[in-house]
Amino acid sequence: MENERAREKLIKWAVKSPLTYRLLRPVLDLLTRKNDNEPFKIWVRFLLDAMNNSYARKQPVVWMSAFTPSEIAYGMGYVPFMPEIIASVVTYLGKSKGPIALANAYASSDLCSFHRCALGLVMEDYLPKPDLIISSSYLCEGANKFFHYLASYYRCPHLMVDAPYRGGSAAKKYVADQLKELVDKSSRLLGLVPDMSVMSQALELSNKARAYIAEINRLRRSRPSPFPGSEGLSYLAGMVFYSLGSKWGVDFFKTLHLSLEQKVAKGEGYLPEEKYRLLWLHHIRPYYKNEIFKILEEKKAAVSFEETNYLYWPALEPSKPYESLADKIISNIWAGSLERRVHAIEEMVEEYDIDGVIHFSHWGCRQSCGGAAVVGDVLKQKGLPYIVLPGDGADPDNFSPGQTRTRLEALIEMLG
Amino acid sequence: MGKRIYAGIDIGSLSSEAVILRENGILGYSVRNTGADPQRVAQECMEEALARANVAKEDVLSIVATGYGRIRVPFADREITEITCHAKGAHFLFPETRTVIDIGGQDSKVITLDERGAVTDFAMNDRCAAGTGRFLEVMATALETKLSELGQRSLEAKKGVPISSMCTVFAESEVISLIAEGKRREEIMRGLHEAISSRVYRMAKKLRVKKEITFTGGVAKNQGIVKVLEVLFKMPVNVPDEPQIVGALGAALYARSAGPRAR
Numbered sequence: 001m002e003n004e005r006a007r008e009k010l011i012k013w014a015v016k017s018p019l020t021y022r023l024l025r026p027v028l029d030l031l032t033r034k035n036d037n038e039p040f041k042i043w044v045r046f047l048l049d050a051m052n053n054s055y056a057r058k059q060p061v062v063w064m065s066a067f068t069p070s071e072i073a074y075g076m077g078y079v080p081f082m083p084e085i086i087a088s089v090v091t092y093l094g095k096s097k098g099p100i101a102l103a104n105a106y107a108s109s110d111l112c113s114f115h116r117c118a119l120g121l122v123m124e125d126y127l128p129k130p131d132l133i134i135s136s137s138y139l140c141e142g143a144n145k146f147f148h149y150l151a152s153y154y155r156c157p158h159l160m161v162d163a164p165y166r167g168g169s170a171a172k173k174y175v176a177d178q179l180k181e182l183v184d185k186s187s188r189l190l191g192l193v194p195d196m197s198v199m200s201q202a203l204e205l206s207n208k209a210r211a212y213i214a215e216i217n218r219l220r221r222s223r224p225s226p227f228p229g230s231e232g233l234s235y236l237a238g239m240v241f242y243s244l245g246s247k248w249g250v251d252f253f254k255t256l257h258l259s260l261e262q263k264v265a266k267g268e269g270y271l272p273e274e275k276y277r278l279l280w281l282h283h284i285r286p287y288y289k290n291e292i293f294k295i296l297e298e299k300k301a302a303v304s305f306e307e308t309n310y311l312y313w314p315a316l317e318p319s320k321p322y323e324s325l326a327d328k329i330i331s332n333i334w335a336g337s338l339e340r341r342v343h344a345i346e347e348m349v350e351e352y353d354i355d356g357v358i359h360f361s362h363w364g365c366r367q368s369c370g371g372a373a374v375v376g377d378v379l380k381q382k383g384l385p386y387i388v389l390p391g392d393g394a395d396p397d398n399f400s401p402g403q404t405r406t407r408l409e410a411l412i413e414m415l416g
Numbered sequence: 417m418g419k420r421i422y423a424g425i426d427i428g429s430l431s432s433e434a435v436i437l438r439e440n441g442i443l444g445y446s447v448r449n450t451g452a453d454p455q456r457v458a459q460e461c462m463e464e465a466l467a468r469a470n471v472a473k474e475d476v477l478s479i480v481a482t483g484y485g486r487i488r489v490p491f492a493d494r495e496i497t498e499i500t501c502h503a504k505g506a507h508f509l510f511p512e513t514r515t516v517i518d519i520g521g522q523d524s525k526v527i528t529l530d531e532r533g534a535v536t537d538f539a540m541n542d543r544c545a546a547g548t549g550r551f552l553e554v555m556a557t558a559l560e561t562k563l564s565e566l567g568q569r570s571l572e573a574k575k576g577v578p579i580s581s582m583c584t585v586f587a588e589s590e591v592i593s594l595i596a597e598g599k600r601r602e603e604i605m606r607g608l609h610e611a612i613s614s615r616v617y618r619m620a621k622k623l624r625v626k627k628e629i630t631f632t633g634g635v636a637k638n639q640g641i642v643k644v645l646e647v648l649f650k651m652p653v654n655v656p657d658e659p660q661i662v663g664a665l666g667a668a669l670y671a672r673s674a675g676p677r678a679r
Contacts, residue, residue, distance in 0.1 A: 373622065380537060385537075386537075387538075390542045400542075402484045403523075403540070403542070405487075406484065406497050406498065406499065406540070407540070409495075409496075409497045410497045410499040410500060410535065410538060413496065413497060413499070413500045413535065414534075414535050414536070414537075416534075
C-alpha cells in the first residue's frame with residue numbers, strides 16, 4: 001500500500017515536471033530513429049513541447065476547447081492547453097479508464113467521455129493549472145458547461161466565444177467583436193499588452209499550414225489511398241485543432257505533404273490492397289486499443305478521408321485577425337445548419353470517390369450524432385451504403401467489439 | 417457429378433444452428449444451445465446436422481459460418497455476417513421478402529433487401545440485450561411460465577399492462593412488482609410483448625420497410641410477438657417453419673453460390 005502510494009506520487013511528479021518532457025524528447029528521438037513516419041514524430045515532439053511549456057508556466061497557460069481557434073493563443077503569446085486532445089492522448093496510452101471512473105462519481109455518465117477523462121485527470125491533479133479558460137459555443141454544447149465548471153474548480157476566469165447559428169455579415173461582426181473583446185479582456189486579466197504583429201504572424205503561420213492542408217487533401221484523393229484514416233483521425237486531426245498558428249503546425253503539414261507527395265508519385269497506398277474507399281464521419285474514433293481499422297484492412301477497405309479534416313475555412317487575412325478568425329468560426333460546417341454539413345459530405349463523397357460511409361456515433365455526443373439519420377437518408381438516396389457505428393472514443397468499457405465487427409463486415413458485404 | 421452438398425453454420429449468442437443443403441433443398445439441420453464453448457458446439461452442431469442429413473463430412477463441398485461466433489469455426493471456408501445470411505435465407509424461403517426482422521438471443525435486427533436477397537440497409541440494437549430472446553427468457557422465469565407458452569398466453573389478454581422499462585434487470589423488477597400488485601399475468605405478458613415489438617418497430621422506422629416482412633430468429637416462434645408486429649406494421653408477417661435456422665440456411669446458400677472450396 002505504501003509502495004503503491006509512493007509510486008503514484010512519483011508518477012504524478014514526473015507527469016507534472018517539465019523536465020520529463022525535455023528528457024523524453026531525445027529518448028524518443030533515439031527510439032524512433034528507424035521509424036520513417038516523420039509527421040508522427042513531429043506530432044510527438046509538438047506534444048512534448050506543449051507539455052513542457054504548459055507545466056513550465058513561463059507564459060500564461062490558457063485552456064481551450066478543441067474548436068476554439070488556436071491562432072488566438074499563439075497570437076497572444078499564451079500557451080494553449082487543450083484538455084480534450086490530451087484526453088484522447090491519455091486514451092491512446094491506455095490510461096483513460098481510471099480518470100473516467102473517478103469522474104463518473106461526480107458527472108453524469110451521459111457527459112462526453114473525453115470531458116469525463118479530462119475531469120478525472122483534473123481531480124487527480126495531473127494537469128497544469130490554467131490561468132484562463134477560453135471555450136466556444138460551437139460545436140460541442142457540453143464543452144462550455146464543462147469548461148465553465150473547470151473555471152470554478154480552478155477559480156480562474158472563463159471567457160466564451162458564442163457563434164450564431166447562421167452565417168452572414170452580421171454574424172461575422174458579432175463574432176469579430178467578441179474576439180476583440182476576448183483579446184482585450186484576456187490581456188487585462190493576465191496583465192499582458194497584446195502585440196498585434198505577433199497575432200498577424202500567427203495568422204500567417206496558420207495560412208502556410210492551411211495551404212499544405214489543402215494540398216494534402218488533394219493528394220488524398222489519389223487511388224490507392226496514401227494516408228490511413230486511423231491516423232487522419234488521430235494526430236492529423238490533433239494538429240489541426242492544436243497547432244494552427246504555430247511553427248510546429250507549418251513544419252508538420254509541410255512534412256506530411258512531402259511524404260504524401262512521394263507516396264502518390266510511387267503509387268503507394270497505405271493498405272497492401274485497396275478494394276473499397278470509405279469516408280469516416282465524426283471528429284473522432286475510439287483511441288483505446290480496438291480492431292476497427294484492422295477489420296477494415298482485412299476486408300481491403302481503406303478509410304480514404306475523414307470529415308474532420310475537411311478544409312472548411314478561407315485563408316486568413318493577417319491584417320484583419322478578428323474578422324478573418326470570425327470568418328473561420330462561422331464557416332465551420334459542423335456548426336449551424338445541418339444542410340451545410342450534408343453538402344460538404346456530398347462533396348467529399350464525390351472528391352474522394354467514396355464507396356461507403358461510416359458515421360461513428362460517440363457516446364454522449366449530440367452535435368454530430370444528432371444529424372446521423374439525416375446524413376444517412378441523403379447518402380442512402382444516392383445508393384451509398386452507410387452505417388452508424390455506435391461506440392465511445394475514450395471509454396473502452398462502452399464499446400462492443402462483436403457488434404462493431406458485425407456492423408463493419410455487414411457494410412463491406414453491402415459493398416459487394 | 418458430385419453430390420453438391422453445402423453447409424451453413426450459425427453460432428449465435430444463445431443458440432447455434434447448422435444446415436446441410438443440397439441443390440434441391442435442406443437435407444438436415446440441428447439446433448443447440450451455444451453454451452460457453454462456441455468452437456465445440458460448432459463441431460457438435462455440424463456433426464448432428466450431417467447425421468440427420470445422412471451425409472458424410474467429406475461430401476460437403478463448402479461451409480460458411482455466420483453469427484457472432486463465426487470467427488470461431490475453424491472448419492468453415494468463409495465467414496459472412498448474420499445480417500447478410502438472414503437476408504439470404506429469408507429470401508430463399510419467401511422470395512418476395514424485402515424486410516427481415518431477426519430477433520435472436522441477444523440481438524435484434526431489421527434488414528432491408530433487394531429482389532436478389534442482397535442487403536440494402538440494416539439497423540440493429542445497440543450494446544444491450546433489451547427486447548431480445550434473453551429478455552423473454554428472464555421474463556418467463558419471473559412470470560413462472562415456460563418460454564414456449566409465453567406468446568400464446570399473452571394472446572389471452574385483451575389488453576397489455578404498460579411496461580416502462582426495457583432494461584432486462586429493471587423490467588424483471590417491474591414485472592415482479594406488477595405481479596405483487598395483482599395484475600393478471602397474461603396482461604403483463606401482453607405488455608411485455610407490446611414493449612418488445614414497439615422497440616423493433618421503432619428500429620424499423622429508421623429504414624424504408626417494404627413488404628413482405630419475414631420474421632426470423634428464435635423469438636419468431638413466439639406468436640404473441642408475431643401478432644403485435646402484424647398490428648404495428650399493418651401487414652402480415654411471414655414466419656418460417658423453423659425460424660431459428662434461417663441464418664444458417666443463408667450461410668449454406670452462400671456456400672453453394674461460391675461453389676466448392678479450393679483444395
